[in-house]
Each structure stands twice: as C-alpha cells, then as structure tokens.
Amino acid sequence: MSAKVPPTNEQRQGPAAGESTATVLVALGANALIAVAKGVAAVVTGSAAMAAETAHSVADTVNEVFLLTALRSSARPADREHPLGYGRARYFWALVAAGSIxxxxxxxxxxxxxxxLTSPSHELENPLVSYVVLAVAFVLEGTSLLKGLKQTRGEARASRQSFRQFLRTSDDPTATTVVFEDSAALVGLLLAGAGTALHQLTGSGVYDGVASLCIALLLALIALRLGRTNMRLLTGVQADPRLVRAVLVQLGDEPEVDAVVDLLTVQLGTDQVLVCARLDLVDTLTGAQVEQAAVRIGRRVRERFPDVAEVFLEPVPRDDAEVRERVRARYGSELAEQIVNEAADGLPGSRPA
Known part of the structure; x- marks a missing residue:
C-alpha cells in the first residue's frame, strides 16, 4: 500500500528558506516610511481619511515587529520548560498582530x-499632498505585496496546493499575514484617495468620513480573518490531511502492526507535527520485540516525514471497548472502523478530521 506523501519542509522551502524574515523586513521598512508620510499629509491637509490611513500604517508597522518576534521566538529549541519546543509562539504573536490591526x-x-461625519465641514487644504503621498505609498505597498505574493505562491506550488487553499490552510502565518495586510493597505489607499477627491470636488467632509469608516471596516475584517486563522492553529489543529493519510498507511504497512486503532496528529508549530498512534500489534510478539518494534516504527516515521517532530506509540487491542468508544466519539463510527481496517483495506476514502 502507498499514499501520496506531502512535501517535506525542505522540499517546500528549498532555496527560499528564510524568506519569511525577508518578507517581513521588506514590509516593515515600507510601512514605517509610509506611516511617516501619511502622518505629515494628514496634518497638512486635515483629511480624516489620511488620518485613518496613518493609523493603518502604524498598525501594520507594529505588526511586522510582532511577526519578527514570532519568527525569533518560535525558532528556540525545546528545553525542560517546553519539551515540545516553542513552535506555537509564532501563532501567538501573529494573533497579537491581528489584535493590533x-x-x-x-x-x-x-x-x-x-x-x-459629526463635526462641521471643513475645507480640505493642499489635497495635492495627499495624492502624492498616496501614490508613493501605493508603489511601496505594492512592492511589499509582490514580495509576499512571490513567497506564498512559491510555497503553494511546492506544497501542491492552489494559492487560495494555501492561504487558508498554511501553518506559517508570517508571509500570509503580510499578504493580507498589504492587500488591505492597497484597498485602503484607494478608499482614501476616493474620499479625498470627492471631498475636494464637493466641499463636503461626509465623503472623507465615509472613506474612514470603510477603511475601519476593511481593517476589522482582515483582523477577524487573521485572528480566526491563528486561533485555529493555537487550539491544536491536526496536521496536513495528506500527511495524516500517509502516516496512517505507513503505520499499517509495518509488519508488526495488525491494525491502526487510533491516530492523532497535532500541529506543534510551523513544520512541526506530533504523532500519537494506538496500534494493535501481532499477538506473537514478545515484550522485547514490542519494545524494539516501537523504537523502529517511530524512527521510520520520523525519517520518512521530516515534519514529524515526535512520535508516541501505544500498543492496544483493536477490540478494547474504551479505546473504540473514544475513537468513535472523535471521528464517528464509520471512519473509526476505516482507521482500524486500514491495514487490510488500504487508504480510507475519508480523512480523520
């Protein structure tokens, strides 16, 4: 039996390893320059939309600092206090960045x-300053977005996923956060430009206020999207379903395994997966052979799937009532039976999720 094995960490990243840091640094530099320019324009013109855009860029700049902290914190090796490593620190800081937005x-x-909208209308002063700043900001934000898109599209191709699917399921929030931030920034610049132009043409500050509210709504939606993504990663989501299926088949193919009774995978961090499996082993094995088999099987899983950081194996009979009930409660009766029968029937049509 065989299963389509997902690409390893090295295969996905290849020569682009470290691109996340470069992508965040480019975004940080661009947003810091843009925030200063927008702040000056907001003071000179008195535009509410430009003030809103200043806050937008300040938030983005702070977020890049959070993302750099995430990259550094999550790279720390496992220790006594965190025996499974610090991988989820990346998700925490990315969640903080979403809150900052x-x-x-x-x-x-x-x-x-x-x-x-509630204050007396005022004249828009020196609108040309706003247009120049918005144009320069559009170029800088576009450059940062292109950098983020290049990285995420490359990783999506290497992961054999569509771009949209990769953004939805990626376990690396840094580059995807930059893509969402910069996309929102470009839309925000267009909204600010439209509000300024309509204010200039009509003399009514209503358009300026409406543009600011639209920018606020846009940022709230982006923050919600990023917050939900990182909450999902922080709350113990399973690994890539392709990896789950491949590990399931790998375990079922081992000569000492009669059946895979249960399989749990947890995303510990970016490219770090915990695998826990309950196996019904061949009845004729001695105690020493069971121990040797557990060591060998765990080693083979880690060697074949480099993203697997730790493997825990537990020998159990497939007909143990308590174990079967827990598996059924988690996966449902039909899928639970497919997992148990995997060694005999091959790869199940559904995934344990």
Whole structure:
C-alpha cells in the first residue's frame, strides 16, 4: 500500500528558506516610511481619511515587529520548560498582530470617520499632498505585496496546493499575514484617495468620513480573518490531511502492526507535527520485540516525514471497548472502523478530521 506523501519542509522551502524574515523586513521598512508620510499629509491637509490611513500604517508597522518576534521566538529549541519546543509562539504573536490591526487600525479609523461625519465641514487644504503621498505609498505597498505574493505562491506550488487553499490552510502565518495586510493597505489607499477627491470636488467632509469608516471596516475584517486563522492553529489543529493519510498507511504497512486503532496528529508549530498512534500489534510478539518494534516504527516515521517532530506509540487491542468508544466519539463510527481496517483495506476514502 502507498499514499501520496506531502512535501517535506525542505522540499517546500528549498532555496527560499528564510524568506519569511525577508518578507517581513521588506514590509516593515515600507510601512514605517509610509506611516511617516501619511502622518505629515494628514496634518497638512486635515483629511480624516489620511488620518485613518496613518493609523493603518502604524498598525501594520507594529505588526511586522510582532511577526519578527514570532519568527525569533518560535525558532528556540525545546528545553525542560517546553519539551515540545516553542513552535506555537509564532501563532501567538501573529494573533497579537491581528489584535493590533483591530485596536490600532480599525478602531482609530472608525473614530476619525465618526468625528468627520459629526463635526462641521471643513475645507480640505493642499489635497495635492495627499495624492502624492498616496501614490508613493501605493508603489511601496505594492512592492511589499509582490514580495509576499512571490513567497506564498512559491510555497503553494511546492506544497501542491492552489494559492487560495494555501492561504487558508498554511501553518506559517508570517508571509500570509503580510499578504493580507498589504492587500488591505492597497484597498485602503484607494478608499482614501476616493474620499479625498470627492471631498475636494464637493466641499463636503461626509465623503472623507465615509472613506474612514470603510477603511475601519476593511481593517476589522482582515483582523477577524487573521485572528480566526491563528486561533485555529493555537487550539491544536491536526496536521496536513495528506500527511495524516500517509502516516496512517505507513503505520499499517509495518509488519508488526495488525491494525491502526487510533491516530492523532497535532500541529506543534510551523513544520512541526506530533504523532500519537494506538496500534494493535501481532499477538506473537514478545515484550522485547514490542519494545524494539516501537523504537523502529517511530524512527521510520520520523525519517520518512521530516515534519514529524515526535512520535508516541501505544500498543492496544483493536477490540478494547474504551479505546473504540473514544475513537468513535472523535471521528464517528464509520471512519473509526476505516482507521482500524486500514491495514487490510488500504487508504480510507475519508480523512480523520
């Protein structure tokens, strides 16, 4: 029996290893310059939309610092306090970055929009400054977005996934966060430009306020999307389903294994997976042979699947009532039976998820 094996960490990243840091650094530099320019333009013109965009860029700049912290923290090796490593630190800091987008960006933009709508209308001063700043910001944000897209598209191709599927399921939140941030930034620049132009043409600050509220809504949606993604990764999501199926077949093919009774995988961090399996072993094995088989099987799983950081194996009879009930409660009766019968029937049509 065989299963389609997902690409390893090395195969996915190849010569692009370390690109996440480069992508974040490019975004950090671009956003810091843009934040300063927008702040000056907001003061000179009195535009609420430009003030909202300033908050947007400040939030993005702070987020890049959080993402750099995430990359550094998650790279720390396992120790006594964290025996399975610090991989999930990347998800925590990415979640903090999503919260920063909402608090610093969305709420402040909403405040500027409400103030513009409720305050007496004012003249827009030196609108040309806003247009120049928005144009320069568009170029810088576009450059950062292209860098992020290049990385994520390359990783999606290496992972044999569509771009959309990769963004939805990737276990690396750094590059995907940059892509979402910069995409939102470009849309925000267009909204700010439209609000400024309509304010200039009509003399009404309503358009300026509406543009700020639209920017606030955009940032809130992006923050929600990123927050949900990182919450999913923080709460013990299973590994790539292709890896789950391949490990299931690998275990079932071992000569000492009669059946795979249960299989659990947990994403510990980017390219770090914990595998826990309950196996019904051949009844004729001695105690020493069981121990040797467990060591050999665990070693073979780690060698074949480099993303697997740890393997825990437990010998159990396939008809143990308590174990079977726990598996059924997790997967459902039909899928639970498919897992048990995998060694005899081959790869199940469904995945344990």
């Amino acid at each position: 909402f608090v610093t960006g969305a709420l402040y933009s909403a405040f500027e929009g409400v103030e513009a």
